[in-house]
Amino acid sequence: MRSEYFKLLQWSESNKKNLTKRIDRLKRLKTLDQTINSAHEKAFNEIDCLECANCCKTTGPLVTNSDISRISSKLRVSEREFVSTYLRTDEDGDHVFKGMPCPFLSENNYCAIYEYRPRACRQFPHTNQNGQAEITHLTRKNGRICPAVARIYQIISDLD
Numbered sequence: 001m002r003s004e005y006f007k008l009l010q011w012s013e014s015n016k017k018n019l020t021k022r023i024d025r026l027k028r029l030k031t032l033d034q035t036i037n038s039a040h041e042k043a044f045n046e047i048d049c050l051e052c053a054n055c056c057k058t059t060g061p062l063v064t065n066s067d068i069s070r071i072s073s074k075l076r077v078s079e080r081e082f083v084s085t086y087l088r089t090d091e092d093g094d095h096v097f098k099g100m101p102c103p104f105l106s107e108n109n110y111c112a113i114y115e116y117r118p119r120a121c122r123q124f125p126h127t128n129q130n131g132q133a134e135i136t137h138l139t140r141k142n143g144r145i146c147p148a149v150a151r152i153y154q155i156i157s158d159l160d
Helices: 003-014 016-029 032-046 054-058 065-075 079-086 119-123 132-142 147-157
Strands: 087-089 095-097
Antiparallel strands (some): 087 095
16 A cells, blocks of 8 residues: 555544544535535545555455346356355454455456445445435545545644
8 A cells, every 4th residue: 555545544543533523514504415515526536445445355245136147147156166265254244355365366456356345336336426414434434544545634723
């Protein structure tokens, strides 16, 4: 991971108290979605996921039945074989990868199943969608592993 990306993650962690206050203020003003969505666009113009892939290295996505069907078809294996080879059932009864990094992450940080990847991977880090007030806990968690989310927080903290 690039050193500036690591510094963003450190910044996010050391500023979490102020960020929480800022997020709570934006919730009260009912501008949280607009602010985060706008910052998302700016952050992803600056951050290159292929230079990081920390999400793929550290955070296992939820893998739905639709994901299993789509990916196993792409890999030309049965759904049962895909599940037994790559997945385990977590404490909530959900399918997740057996281990991290993701078994489909290549050395150059490309995803071997990118077009077929799980929905959770497609939506990560969830900062370009509405309903941010309901997922602030998730976004805070993602700010510790994703430099783009940390950069979003930095952009938000510079407002006013």
